Amino acid sequence: MDQIITQYATAIIGTLIVIFVLLILRLTIAMIVRRVGRSKNLNPKRTELVLRYMTTGLITIALVALTLIWGVNVMELGFIFSSVFAVMGIALFASWSILSNVTAGIILFLNFPFKIGDRIRILDKDLDMDKEFLIEDIKAFHIHLRTKKGHLITYPNSLMLQKGVFQIENNPQKPVVEE
Structure with missing residues (x-):
């Protein structure tokens, strides 16, 4: 030994x-x-x-x-x-x-200005540009976005980095308003 x-x-x-x-x-x-x-x-x-x-x-x-x-x-x-x-x-x-x-x-995760509960718009020609989304969850592969009508959209994380995203407001209490 x-x-x-x-x-x-x-x-x-x-x-x-x-x-x-x-x-x-x-x-x-x-x-x-x-x-x-x-x-x-x-x-x-x-x-x-x-x-x-x-x-x-x-x-x-x-x-x-x-x-x-x-x-x-x-x-x-x-x-x-x-x-x-x-x-x-x-x-x-x-x-x-x-x-x-x-x-x-x-x-x-390291550098994203939006959090769960924020309301955002995504500048994507495949999505309705006037539509607001509620960030419901952020997963490893995609983000769950909820529309006013209650539809759930899973949006890939890589597209969130590529597309323009701007924040409407970060108050989860206020309902989404369709224009």
């Missing part, structure tokens, strides 16, 4: 350092994301969703670091990863909009 510990001492210490750094980064990022969510008065579910994305990214980076620390044969790993990434690449290419909507969801 002592021989194994002596032989892999550097890798064990490196692993412990990676785990320690991962935990510290995770706690720091969680604190920052929650603080941003509170300061912008965002939905706690959205905050937790963004935190989950950040945690997944940190774990991926930690796994790459551990692979390098333990000296896994890069040629064998390269073959496995290239096969997995080829399949994932085809799947993601087929549904690239999902990836762009998730990315847009994170951007909207």
Whole structure:
């Protein structure tokens, strides 16, 4: 047992350092994301969703670091990863909009001037430009918009970044007025 510990001492210490750094980064990022969510008065579910994305990214980076620390044969790993990434690449290419909507969801979380309950207009030729919408919920892939007639519209996050959006008012008590 002592021989194994002596032989892999550097890798064990490196692993412990990676785990320690991962935990510290995770706690720091969680604190920052929650603080941003509170300061912008965002939905706690959205905050937790963004935190989950950040945690997944940190774990991926930690796994790459551990692979390098333990000296896994890069040629064998390269073959496995290239096969997995080829399949994932085809799947993601087929549904690239999902990836762009998730990315847009994170951007909207960090820098979006509108909140749930705000009334907005979207400058989109496919939507009625005179129509007001109530932001009912903001999800990872799309935003739920409610019309005066009670219709629910799911609008992709990526389009919210691309289209002009302006705020009518942010008073959820006042009813939507159709013009």
